[in-house]
Amino acid sequence: MRSIREIYDAGGGSPVYSFEFFTPRTAEAEAQFFGRTFPALLRFSPAYCSVTYGAGGSTREKTVSMVDRIQREAEVPCMMHLTCVGATRDEIGALLDTARALGIRNLLALRGDPPAGTAAFVPSPGGLRYAHELVSLARERGGFAIGVAGFPEGHMECREGKQADWGRLKAKIDCGADFVITQLFFENAWFYEFRDYLVDRLGVRVPIVPGVIPIVSGAQIRRILGLCGASLPEALRKELDALGDHDDAVAAFGIEHAAAQCRDLLRHGVPGIHFYTMNRAQPVMLILDRLGVSIRGRTPAGGAP
Numbered sequence: 001m002r003s004i005r006e007i008y009d010a011g012g013g014s015p016v017y018s019f020e021f022f023t024p025r026t027a028e029a030e031a032q033f034f035g036r037t038f039p040a041l042l043r044f045s046p047a048y049c050s051v052t053y054g055a056g057g058s059t060r061e062k063t064v065s066m067v068d069r070i071q072r073e074a075e076v077p078c079m080m081h082l083t084c085v086g087a088t089r090d091e092i093g094a095l096l097d098t099a100r101a102l103g104i105r106n107l108l109a110l111r112g113d114p115p116a117g118t119a120a121f122v123p124s125p126g127g128l129r130y131a132h133e134l135v136s137l138a139r140e141r142g143g144f145a146i147g148v149a150g151f152p153e154g155h156m157e158c159r160e161g162k163q164a165d166w167g168r169l170k171a172k173i174d175c176g177a178d179f180v181i182t183q184l185f186f187e188n189a190w191f192y193e194f195r196d197y198l199v200d201r202l203g204v205r206v207p208i209v210p211g212v213i214p215i216v217s218g219a220q221i222r223r224i225l226g227l228c229g230a231s232l233p234e235a236l237r238k239e240l241d242a243l244g245d246h247d248d249a250v251a252a253f254g255i256e257h258a259a260a261q262c263r264d265l266l267r268h269g270v271p272g273i274h275f276y277t278m279n280r281a282q283p284v285m286l287i288l289d290r291l292g293v294s295i296r297g298r299t300p301a302g303g304a305p
């Protein structure tokens with residue numbers, strides 16, 4: 001399976017599109033995902049996919065097996081997200097060995113969030129405190145292209161300001177990270193400021209890939225912003241407020257907004273776009289359709305889950 005670093009290196013100016021999924025919570029949701037959602041998105045020939053690692057390390061085996069299944073059945077490189085939460089260094093090392101033995105070649109190395117209701121991250125006894133330690137461990141074990149998270153608005157726990165957080169992102173790259181995928185954001189100017197600082201001030205040379213989420217409902221976006229600390233620009237907040245809880249109207253607006261956001265990012269030379277799909281095919285399909293990305297086969301963008 002190809003390494004994601006190679007995929008970006010070989011991009012040659014063509015945008016690399018990638019899709020992020022989470023592990024379905026029930027057998028029905030899993031059947032729906034592998035029966036409809038994933039095949040629908042696969043027609044857009046993503047360069048790679050990724051699967052999240054549940055809060056608190058709760059999906060360890062499920063994440064590994066879903067990444068493995070995607071790679072075996074679809075023959076698409078799939079990146080395993082991995083956090084430092086709830087595991088010792090040795091346990092994480094063993095999981096890396098298991099992943100490598102299955103042919104998993106790509107890893108998103110994360111610290112993870114503190115458990116719900118607690119403010120500060122406390123490392124497990126014998127565990128890792130920061131993502132850069134996980135990058136170093138994965139580099140030592142060998143065999144992985146390693147991605148890390150970047151935060152155009154600064155990470156929400158970083159009290160010293162966003163540039164201090166961006167300096168810590170540079171430390172993750174110095175430990176051996178091959179590419180950066182950003183937290184979702186709704187104002188491209190924030191991404192450009194972040195990217196310019198990393199490239200021009202800190203000398204970062206690895207691909208910096210924007211993460212984009214389609215807004216599908218007011219409730220969804222309020223929940224996500226609460227979890228990840230990203231913010232809505234005032235103009236966008238007003239537009240969403242005007243649509244209230246009319247989910248169809250919000251979703252239609254969200255697709256046009258995300259498509260315009262992606263067009264602008266592509267014009268500004270991003271190496272690709274990583275879509276937070278939330279395990280829903282249709283919003284991402286409609287965005288790709290608007291970007292002129294062609295599909296394999298002839299099924300139109302409408303009608304998928």
Ligand SMILES: Cc1cc2nc3c(=O)[nH]c(=O)nc-3n(C[C@H](O)[C@H](O)[C@H](O)COP(=O)(O)OP(=O)(O)OC[C@H]3O[C@@H](n4cnc5c(N)ncnc54)[C@H](O)[C@@H]3O)c2cc1C
Pocket residue numbers: 051052053054055056081082083108109110111112113114129130131132149150155156157158164165168172181182183184211
């Ligand atoms: C693309 C993407 C995918 C994600 N996928 C998942 C997932 O699958 N599962 C999941 O649980 N979470 C996921 N997250 C969320 C992520 O785990 C959280 O945002 C987490 O709070 C921070 O992780 P990190 O890897 O950025 O941590 P770190 O890089 O370790 O940073 C965490 C905090 O510590 C600070 N810090 C770092 N180094 C130092 C230092 N040396 N001294 C002092 N402070 C320091 C940073 O400024 C930051 O505030 C994802 C985030 C992104 C952007």
